[in-house]
Each structure stands twice: as structure tokens, then as C-alpha cells.
Amino acid sequence: MDTLEYFKAHLSAYLEELEAFVRLETPSRDLERLARAADWLEARFAPLGRLERLETPMGPILRLERPGGGRRVLLLAHYDTVHPVGAWPELWRVEGDRVYGPGVYDMKGGLLFILWALRYLEASGAPHPALEVLLTPDEEIGSPESRPVIEASARRADAVLVLEAPTGTGGLKVARKGVGIYTIRVHGKAAHQGVEPEKGVNAVVELAHQITRVMALQDLEQGTTIGPNLVRGGTASNVVAEYAEAVIDVRAWTEEEAGRVDRAIRALEPVLPGARLEVAGGINRPPMQGSRALFERARAIGARLGLVLEAGRVGGGSDGNFTAALGVPTLDGLGPFGADAHQRTEHIVASQVPARNALLAELVVSLLD
Structure with a gap:
């Protein structure tokens, strides 16, 4: 099964699902809304592995394990956003190739990349490494409850892939302050x-x-x-x-x-x-120094998909800071291309979704050995 063609064929379904997810507003600390979003995610991820729900004072952490061979890969994403309820007059807006909404770029779009990568693996039957997925509710406020869970999972992993947005030029993130x-x-x-x-x-x-x-x-x-x-x-x-x-x-x-x-x-x-x-x-x-080896692997895969990927350094932190500090090879910025995180002009570019989602899926498969 051709990876890129799979994600092109499912772009409309991805956007439809992303719209439903974005319309579930999820400000950090809003426990009722976070729980509702966790319910929504649980229903979609549960068929793709063994799902565990961890209740915390900051909202539910969802942890999924999907058996595989070879090495073990941890996929990280958060579903809380910085946007207060009602901050956006329209929760979903499409203008040409741009899709706007609270958290669409940071990082609900990237979180759903994981869901669709798992669906691709299910549909294609492609061999892949053992996978662990963590979906967390408190990244935007420093991950006070998620951090120990993330670090425990990272210690079991051979590589960590973080689905935060890429750099402003589309590069992957190999260093963070x-x-x-x-x-x-x-x-x-x-x-x-x-x-x-x-x-x-x-x-x-x-x-x-x-x-x-x-x-x-x-x-x-x-x-x-x-x-x-x-x-x-x-x-x-x-x-x-x-x-x-x-x-x-x-x-x-x-x-x-x-x-x-x-x-x-x-x-x-x-x-x-x-x-x-x-x-x-x-x-x-802590400061993050990501894996150059993972980046070079991703860059080679991206070139086959028509993506020109640069190694980026950014001032913002992510949960990848925790995993890299433990010495686990980490690569960040694997989410959809877009712009304006934490602003009311936050958006992704729809036409670039298939190649970026295919990059994640092929990178995961490549880490089998």
C-alpha cells in the first residue's frame, strides 16, 4: 500500500475528524471539557491497541500500547490548549488551503496524525516496532501530572517521536530551550x-x-x-x-x-x-538536544515524499524536553505544517497534511530495525 496515496485518499476524513476534535474546546485545567475530549479520543484509539486511562488532577492521560517487533517507540501528544472557552468567534473556519481553529496547530492536528498513522498500520499490515502512545492533558501548563508518566514511558523506549508542530519553515525540531x-x-x-x-x-x-x-x-x-x-x-x-x-x-x-x-x-x-x-x-x-540520527532518517524519508526538511532550533519547550534529557533519542516537530500557535489566527495547511502524516507513518515503520 502506497503510504502517501493512503493519506491523500483519507484527507477529507482526517479533516472531518479534526473539525469535531477542535470543536471540543480543551483549555488546560478545564476538567469537564478535558474529560469529554478524552472520551472522544478513547473511542477512536481503543480499536488500535490496548488502551489505559489514567485519571489525574489535571485531566485524563490516555496510554495505548500496540505490540510490534524490534525496538520500542514512544509517540507523544497533548490535547489541552491555551485558548479559553469562547476566545474564538468561530471554532472552525476554512479559507482556501488554510484551516483555522483553537488548537488545530498546537497540537490537535498532530495528535490525530498518530491516530491516522495507527490506522494506516492496521490497514496495510506493515510490520512495525512496538508502539506506546501517550496523550496528555496538561502540557500547556508544564505537564505537572504527565511528566512522571512520560519519563517512565521514555525509559522503556528506544526512540521518542513528538507530534508538536514543525518550525515556521516546516523543519523538524532537534533542539529546544x-x-x-x-x-x-x-x-x-x-x-x-x-x-x-x-x-x-x-x-x-x-x-x-x-x-x-x-x-x-x-x-x-x-x-x-x-x-x-x-x-x-x-x-x-x-x-x-x-x-x-x-x-x-x-x-x-x-x-x-x-x-x-x-x-x-x-x-x-x-x-x-x-x-x-x-x-x-x-x-x-530542561533544554532539549534531539537526535541527529532520527532527524537524518526522517529527512531521507521526507525527500522521497517531496518534503525538504531542515533541522530546527526553537525557544518553546515541549514534552520532548523531558525525554531527551533522559538520553532517549527524541525528534520533535512531526505535526502538520501551519503557523501562529497560541494566537487566534492559528492554522494548518490542509494540502500538506498527507505528506506530513505519511512521514510519521514511514518513520515509525523504519524504526523496526
Whole structure:
């Protein structure tokens, strides 16, 4: 059975199924909607292997095992999205070759690549390695519940394929930055701003000092970026702010850089007399160095399918960061081509779906030996 022709023949069915999946909005932490989506996925994946459902405080993890020979391959995808319910006026829109919807690119389209690759294996009877599939509900918030499950599965695997989207030029992802999230909490002292401000300790002012100190840790030449992107503080304009906090995003290419920033943030000291600091959080995704051997294998397969694939490095993290850090050969970016992840213009390019889905299926089969 010709792989590419199979996926071309089933493109309409793939898009019809993707539309139904995208219309099931799945923001992280929305347990009711995540459970409903897990039910939908369970019904479709169950005929293709032995399916297990793991209930967690962040939603269900679906784990499927499909017997095979030779090596063992882990396929990773998540079904939560960053988009709040109602954020999109239209949950599904097709304009020419582009298909728009919340999570269509990151990463419901890639998750369904796994489903259709398994269906191809079932229909073709092609020999393949032993497969494990993990579909998780909390990647967009750091995989707090999924991480130990992912790491346990990765330790059993000889290779890991991650169905996140490719790079903006269609390349596969062989490196990702490590990601850290820190919360700096400042405790000051309230006072009347007009009558006796000198008796207060302004937590907002202290936080401003700390943000300046943290931003000094940024090293753009090394690719290390700092983002104090969420700030809260104070209660009223005429009250000296008693409390303030900032959530800091940290990205770094190497463990050394991530460690340097981590140590400096944890060593912060107050500037204002009477202020008190608390620092929470840390590096929650180690930097990812993917497998060049897997990439070269995928590039050769892609060339036969008419795809020109480059090795990409991106600043965003994925669950592939966890598996690569364990030393398991990992390749990321095997989902559909598109653009604008986490935006209300998120989309995939429909005409490129068959070749990209065929790439996944042929890559899996090639890993039998």
C-alpha cells in the first residue's frame, strides 16, 4: 500500500475528524471539557491497541500500547490548549488551503496524525516496532501530572517521536530551550498613602527593584531570555502596597545558563528595609538536544515524499524536553505544517497534511530495525 496515496485518499476524513476534535474546546485545567475530549479520543484509539486511562488532577492521560517487533517507540501528544472557552468567534473556519481553529496547530492536528498513522498500520499490515502512545492533558501548563508518566514511558523506549508542530519553515525540531517559571512574592507593609506613607513598605516598589535585577540576568548573545510577563500588586491607589508578585519566564539553550539564572534568582535579597521576598518555581523543562540520527532518517524519508526538511532550533519547550534529557533519542516537530500557535489566527495547511502524516507513518515503520 502506497503510504502517501493512503493519506491523500483519507484527507477529507482526517479533516472531518479534526473539525469535531477542535470543536471540543480543551483549555488546560478545564476538567469537564478535558474529560469529554478524552472520551472522544478513547473511542477512536481503543480499536488500535490496548488502551489505559489514567485519571489525574489535571485531566485524563490516555496510554495505548500496540505490540510490534524490534525496538520500542514512544509517540507523544497533548490535547489541552491555551485558548479559553469562547476566545474564538468561530471554532472552525476554512479559507482556501488554510484551516483555522483553537488548537488545530498546537497540537490537535498532530495528535490525530498518530491516530491516522495507527490506522494506516492496521490497514496495510506493515510490520512495525512496538508502539506506546501517550496523550496528555496538561502540557500547556508544564505537564505537572504527565511528566512522571512520560519519563517512565521514555525509559522503556528506544526512540521518542513528538507530534508538536514543525518550525515556521516546516523543519523538524532537534533542539529546544529549557524553560523556567518563577514567582517572586514581595511582602511589604500597608499604610495610608496620604497621611503617613513613611510608615509603609511599598511592595510594588520593591518588586520593581527585583524585576530590574532579574532582567540584568538576560544574555541575548547566549540566547537566554527573561520575561516578567505577569505582575500583580496593591489594593488601592491611596494605600501603600502591602503585597506584590511577578511571574518570570526564563528560557535558555544550555543547562549551564539555566543554572546560572536559577541560582541568581534564588539569591535575590530585598532592597527596601522591612521588605521580605519569597521565590517559588524553577526550571520545569530542561533544554532539549534531539537526535541527529532520527532527524537524518526522517529527512531521507521526507525527500522521497517531496518534503525538504531542515533541522530546527526553537525557544518553546515541549514534552520532548523531558525525554531527551533522559538520553532517549527524541525528534520533535512531526505535526502538520501551519503557523501562529497560541494566537487566534492559528492554522494548518490542509494540502500538506498527507505528506506530513505519511512521514510519521514511514518513520515509525523504519524504526523496526
